[in-house]
Amino acid sequence: MSTAVLERPQAHSASEAAINCRVSKIFYGKFLAVRDSDVLIEKGKITGFIGPSGCGKSTVLRSLNRMNDLIKGFRLEGEVDFLGQDIYAKGVDPVVVRRHIGMVFQQPNPFSMSIYDNVAFGLKLNRYKGDIEEKVEHALRRAALWDEVKDKLKASGLSLSGGQQQRLCIARAVATQPAVLLMDEPCSALDPIATRRVEELMLELKDDYTIALVTHNMQQARRVADVTAFFSVDISRGGRTGYLVEMGQTDQIFEDPHEQLTKEYIRGDFS
């Protein structure tokens, strides 16, 4: 693992890897969706994935906790190293992987149960023995939602506004304290004010969590991500195959990209 880290671009060789993803190919059936994408998710940082539609950024993200296993014909060549273990190795239980690598989705998706039960869901699932009430409150505070819902914890999670629902989903995800939090365009269904709150939340959560964030919004990556990975889509060989163009500190990617393609994308030549 250490050698792999050393081979990476100088910028982030110093910090520790939470997930070291070395994808050489991802297929959906016969369709090659992503190729050659080595992404290093560093501990305690926010890693932003940006790129045009169809560039495979979501596919890569969802491969990091084996959510893609649900899709028929999904096949990954390469490995995804999570703290020293390849999560695609034989004998690895995807269910256990997902308990350590949590996920927040594009559409807020609270369960049709009370706010309290939504947050307590993962704790009960893991047969948490301690004070669930305290944990729920902590998670809701962490997600900056406590003040808004403390008087109606019994109300349905679906009765909240979109932005609140998304923060509820974040509370639900952090309640079990996963090692890594994957966020798949968490703000794309939210209005600007709710987006801002979720972004602030991400920055706060950074102290305790490692976050990987897919965003369609370049400016969002610029605002919150420490490290940015730029993906693009290669249509030269007939298909539409996504790949990692360049990855580095966010400032470097936005101000001094090494690749011409990155420069054009940042400038807004294509999207």
Added chain:
Amino acid sequence: MMAKAAKIQDRRQSRPAPSKKFNLRRNVLELRSLRNVFLTAGACLVAALGAVPLISVLYMLVVKGGARLNLELFTELPPAGFEQGGGIGNAIQGTLATVAIASAISIPIAILAAIYLAEFRPEGPTSALARFLSKVLTGFPSILAGVFVYAAVVLLMGGYSALAGGVALAVLMLPTVTLTAEGAMRMVPQRMKDAAIGMGCTKTQVVWHVTLPTALPSIVTGVILAVARVAGESAPLLFTALFSNYWLRSVREPTASLSILIYNFSSMPFENQIELAWAASLVLVLIVLTFNILSRFIGRPQV
């Protein structure tokens, strides 16, 4: 604020005179308007016509059966020909018992089948076949369900019984409950299931903690409607539960039921029994109606 209001006022006053070129007023004599009026009236008429049988039956039941709607009706056994008074207590008991047996048999099987169809194998030949057979079974003549259970249970057990009646009704409930439960589970948004999977749920946990609770109101509605439907069945009970003039003491005995009692007593020459048949009809309708109303309340979206 004030300035804005003034501006709007200003704009209103300065609106130009209506154009002659575009007439936006409604013309009642236009063909389109006439057709609209005609079709609306027609639709109302047909809707009213559809309600006539229901209203008239309810009216007749209340008028003819309402008089006997007292405590005796529920607590007494049916009278013999020349007796006065009496009730339909054992028929109510029998109907409730057979329906309960039918539910106990069919609901678990139907829900498990629905879980398989909706969650574990939505596609594939087994599911396609099961779904097709369920649909066929929904339209299955109820008397044939009775004949089937006569052969499968009555002959085997050596006699008519409440249990056999329950099995026959279960056969009728099974496809409806399966298909409605499957539909209800399919309506649970995929993103909710994704959320559960993303939290590290196994397939079983997803079904148990997310899909089933979310779909429960609709499933309960389906169950109640199925129960309401079989509560009024008579044909399948003829061959299975038969009838009895006494209280039901064991599920291995034949039992009375409201529908069969209505059938029996309505063709009797005795006024008292005919009155009881009316009262039993009213009770049966009220039971079914209660179930239907119940299903409306439970099936309401929980949000």
